[in-house]
Amino acid sequence: MIHVVIAGARGRMGSEAVKAIENAQDMKVVAVYDYKYDGQHLHNGEVREDGQGIPIYTNFEQLAQETTPQVLVDLTVPQTVYRNMELAIEHGIRPVVGTSGLTNEEVDQLTTLAAAHEIGGIIAPNFSIGAVLMMKFSQMAARYIDDIEIIEMHHDQKVDAPSGTATKTVDMINEVRTSKQQGHPDETESMSGARGAEVNGMHIHSVRLPGLVAHQQVLFGGEGELLTLRHDSFNRGSFMPGVLMAVREVLAQKSLVYGLENIIE
Amino acid sequence: MIHVVIAGARGRMGSEAVKAIENAQDMKVVAVYDYKYDGQHLHNGEVREDGQGIPIYTNFEQLAQETTPQVLVDLTVPQTVYRNMELAIEHGIRPVVGTSGLTNEEVDQLTTLAAAHEIGGIIAPNFSIGAVLMMKFSQMAARYIDDIEIIEMHHDQKVDAPSGTATKTVDMINEVRTSKQQGHPDETESMSGARGAEVNGMHIHSVRLPGLVAHQQVLFGGEGELLTLRHDSFNRGSFMPGVLMAVREVLAQKSLVYGLENIIE
Amino acid sequence: MIHVVIAGARGRMGSEAVKAIENAQDMKVVAVYDYKYDGQHLHNGEVREDGQGIPIYTNFEQLAQETTPQVLVDLTVPQTVYRNMELAIEHGIRPVVGTSGLTNEEVDQLTTLAAAHEIGGIIAPNFSIGAVLMMKFSQMAARYIDDIEIIEMHHDQKVDAPSGTATKTVDMINEVRTSKQQGHPDETESMSGARGAEVNGMHIHSVRLPGLVAHQQVLFGGEGELLTLRHDSFNRGSFMPGVLMAVREVLAQKSLVYGLENIIE
Amino acid sequence: MIHVVIAGARGRMGSEAVKAIENAQDMKVVAVYDYKYDGQHLHNGEVREDGQGIPIYTNFEQLAQETTPQVLVDLTVPQTVYRNMELAIEHGIRPVVGTSGLTNEEVDQLTTLAAAHEIGGIIAPNFSIGAVLMMKFSQMAARYIDDIEIIEMHHDQKVDAPSGTATKTVDMINEVRTSKQQGHPDETESMSGARGAEVNGMHIHSVRLPGLVAHQQVLFGGEGELLTLRHDSFNRGSFMPGVLMAVREVLAQKSLVYGLENIIE
Numbered sequence A, B, C, D: 001m002i003h004v005v006i007a008g009a010r011g012r013m014g015s016e017a018v019k020a021i022e023n024a025q026d027m028k029v030v031a032v033y034d035y036k037y038d039g040q041h042l043h044n045g046e047v048r049e050d051g052q053g054i055p056i057y058t059n060f061e062q063l064a065q066e067t068t069p070q071v072l073v074d075l076t077v078p079q080t081v082y083r084n085m086e087l088a089i090e091h092g093i094r095p096v097v098g099t100s101g102l103t104n105e106e107v108d109q110l111t112t113l114a115a116a117h118e119i120g121g122i123i124a125p126n127f128s129i130g131a132v133l134m135m136k137f138s139q140m141a142a143r144y145i146d147d148i149e150i151i152e153m154h155h156d157q158k159v160d161a162p163s164g165t166a167t168k169t170v171d172m173i174n175e176v177r178t179s180k181q182q183g184h185p186d187e188t189e190s191m192s193g194a195r196g197a198e199v200n201g202m203h204i205h206s207v208r209l210p211g212l213v214a215h216q217q218v219l220f221g222g223e224g225e226l227l228t229l230r231h232d233s234f235n236r237g238s239f240m241p242g243v244l245m246a247v248r249e250v251l252a253q254k255s256l257v258y259g260l261e262n263i264i265e
Helices: A012-023 A060-067 A078-090 A104-116 A129-142 A164-174 A236-250 B012-023 B060-067 B078-090 B104-116 B129-142 B164-174 B236-250 C012-023 C060-067 C078-090 C104-116 C129-142 C164-174 C236-250 D012-023 D060-067 D078-090 D104-116 D129-142 D164-174 D236-250
Strands: A002-007 A027-033 A041-043 A046-048 A054-057 A071-074 A094-097 A121-123 A148-154 A197-199 A202-208 A214-222 A225-233 A256-258 B002-007 B027-033 B041-043 B046-048 B054-057 B071-074 B094-097 B121-123 B148-154 B197-199 B202-208 B214-222 B225-233 B256-258 C002-007 C027-033 C041-043 C046-048 C054-057 C071-074 C094-097 C121-123 C148-154 C197-199 C202-208 C214-222 C225-233 C256-258 D002-007 D027-033 D041-043 D046-048 D054-057 D071-074 D094-097 D121-123 D148-154 D197-199 D202-208 D214-222 D225-233 D256-258
Touching: A002 A012, A002 A060, A002 A236, A012 A027, A012 A236, A027 A060, A027 A236, A054 A060, A060 A078, A071 A078, A071 A236, A078 A094, A078 A104, A078 A121, A094 A236, A104 A121, A104 A256, A121 A236, A129 A164, A129 A214, A129 A225, A129 A236, A129 D129, A129 D214, A129 D225, A148 A164, A148 B202, A164 A202, A164 A214, A202 B148, A202 B202, A214 D129, A225 D129, B002 B012, B002 B060, B002 B236, B012 B027, B012 B236, B027 B060, B027 B236, B054 B060, B060 B078, B071 B078, B071 B236, B078 B094, B078 B104, B078 B121, B094 B236, B104 B121, B104 B256, B121 B236, B129 B164, B129 B214, B129 B225, B129 B236, B129 C129, B129 C214, B129 C225, B148 B164, B164 B202, B164 B214, B214 C129, B225 C129, C002 C012, C002 C060, C002 C236, C012 C027, C012 C236, C027 C060, C027 C236, C054 C060, C060 C078, C071 C078, C071 C236, C078 C094, C078 C104, C078 C121, C094 C236, C104 C121, C104 C256, C121 C236, C129 C164, C129 C214, C129 C225, C129 C236, C148 C164, C148 D202, C164 C202, C164 C214, C202 D148, C202 D202, D002 D012, D002 D060, D002 D236, D012 D027, D012 D236, D027 D060, D027 D236, D054 D060, D060 D078, D071 D078, D071 D236, D078 D094, D078 D104, D078 D121, D094 D236, D104 D121, D104 D256, D121 D236, D129 D164, D129 D214, D129 D225, D129 D236, D148 D164, D164 D202, D164 D214
Parallel strands: A002 A027, A002 A071, A027 A054, A071 A094, A094 A121, A121 A256, A148 A202, B002 B027, B002 B071, B027 B054, B071 B094, B094 B121, B121 B256, B148 B202, C002 C027, C002 C071, C027 C054, C071 C094, C094 C121, C121 C256, C148 C202, D002 D027, D002 D071, D027 D054, D071 D094, D094 D121, D121 D256, D148 D202
Antiparallel strands: A041 A046, A041 A054, A148 A214, A197 A202, A214 A225, A225 D225, B041 B046, B041 B054, B148 B214, B197 B202, B214 B225, B225 C225, C041 C046, C041 C054, C148 C214, C197 C202, C214 C225, D041 D046, D041 D054, D148 D214, D197 D202, D214 D225
């Protein structure tokens, strides 16, 4: 039974994580780390004063001593994540963190700190196992088929294009793919933008429509064939299996790992 | 049994049309109209002097008198199509023509001529029934769901983007759809071109990869749902069922019709 | 401004319908018809005694006299729908009903009653415009391409296969398609069931996986080409645009119409 | 420059392989091994007596001595492949073979022979890199998401269902996936076969339509998400990149490898 402390347990992701961990048979939530409600308890998403539920602490020192958790699941905001990870590592608690807000410098510092304490940890900007597999497979396929286009599709309330997942996929592919102009050398657009955005010769297309949730396909075209890797995310529940997997895997990690794709074999 | 004369019978499309018509049980090729080989015959794609096969004529007057065809299937080049259609209509032969090269003015003149002779005809820039259905359904759907994006995908030897089929689809949708900005009002592109080309608020994306042939999907997004109309063309054989359908339908037409979508109910 | 009375307003579909109608600019909810809470009001989904909100009636006679609605939107259960429709028609109120539970005999009786009162109405087993378009287009396409297979995909908590939408699609296609054996005449299955269910030669495949919501694609295969009509339903919000469309269209109907596909042109 | 001998060079696959190897810059065809035409030459697909082209040998001993090839590419029939591989291995020539016709016993014997001669080789039942990646990724994904269905789609002249690729994919998944009932425990079929074939709880669906070529998608459903791995094969040209890759990779192999997926990292 893995003992877990959760930070951000009253938030949307956090409250789902509490439920998911409580439903798993090999782990339990032993404490909630919060900035208020010290001494009270969290029960079915509500803060209670009658002692029923999971104890809430605002002092990490005290939390660590009284509940001795092995893993910290942090689903708070970028501003507090860094300090929380520091505290966890210093107390020998392995951090599992879902944020893309840490700077490269901060990740480096935390990596050094984890190494000093000989402890593993996982920072996962994306907890969806399906999305992580899509990205990892895209990188693998790019070694063999280097004509690639990405189509990502999201609801029409999304402001930025392309999506973070598409950008991350491009970055991962670029680690193994040499820059190469795709398409016909004399290609022209009779309507500007038709061929999409372009990075090192790869093209990226962003579709925005009401009704859509979050979808991406990566297309690899070779002579006479097409390989398509597609991920559809229908709701936030898709993150929970990744959180549980990270909690299990972090016990075996010997250093701070960035990206769920690096613990998938 | 419908009697057909073919112009362009020695070309790639034309030779396939001869085969397709000969294999159909309700029609036959009675003559070939050509600019050379007068008096010779076409047999299994070869010009023969021994009288075996379909008779070749370079004189339309003589052809019409001796073989009395009901329908002219013209699969030649834009330059000759106009004159061929004129000749056919003047001789009471209904033209079925597969070209997108006629000007609007020429189409108007031929329409007037056909009306004067009280005869029907069909000009079909696209003989693929599947593609025509996709376009027709797109127009119909646009009356009910007006958030629309088009993704067309072709082999990487195609020079222009977007494709002619995509442009035609946009035109047909625009006949029924009021211009409307789609996506988030404050939408931004962190990579230029990501959101594709834009016409009246609709977005069009052109994918080019080796291996692909000719594919298009039209996406309609509504609250909580997505309707996708997709056509895949794998080879040119896809045009022949449309040619046969047009030969049959032209007998019932009372005027010159432009576009196969207008004889589909 | 179309005046609407809603039956079933406290249910899941009904409460969404109240919201959707209140948000539309050309219609408003003037009354709620219920079996209890007479004289009270419905406000933001709550029954109130302070007179704020939409008035609730348990007596249809009184409701009709005091609020004079033009349209009844009934989102109750099959057992009460018949009587509610009768009452509405007798009071000159046009019914818009979303249920698949009425028998053919009941539909016939209501059709006769509506004709006697010279009033239109709409019974829609499926209010999703996207799904209805998919089915209607499938029927239209089947006139031209008669090699057809259906793949429907739903979450793994669905007990029955194939889905009601797939069955309805097959029925609509069968109205225009002659029975025809598809596939190779000597086709064999090395694993039983691989080729799916079969109706008049068409094949139907039911996929069940966690994560999926409700999806269907209808595939039409012709020489060298494939036409795919696909509908994805991501959540129940997809029904509301259909409800609003039916409320608007029912005013122009002159008889009782069964199926939203029959008011789509 | 890798020196290659080809067996089966006059066949459909073989003649394409000759062209592909001649077009590659890092390899050339130094000899053709055949059962007739000894001493003549193969030039642009034609057997010539004037000494122009690639020399044809019917005696492997002589071929090996005079042309000293490093790799044998065998695209003949299952009956001759075994003996050809034996000859190649005994002469220190690494075999690259595209056949699924060898028995397990024969593969074992050839593996032993290759080990004795300290030489590598590759037997590839499928040379399509895209198809092999789809199968390999399916196996990898099955470790993390074990609710899986396969939809394979082929032209309607295919007699057997499911396809060999689908069967192979199932086998590879079964190596890592524990048997598990999928779908609702009380699931019923109102039309027999709707849920497809079933192996260890996984479901397989075979679509057959005119127009289709060879397509497969493997669907992985998790909470709130779907991962789809899809391969489309449009024509036989898709095998050549795999042949070239195998010729390059076989030089680094230290034993006989069965399946292209085992040389992909």
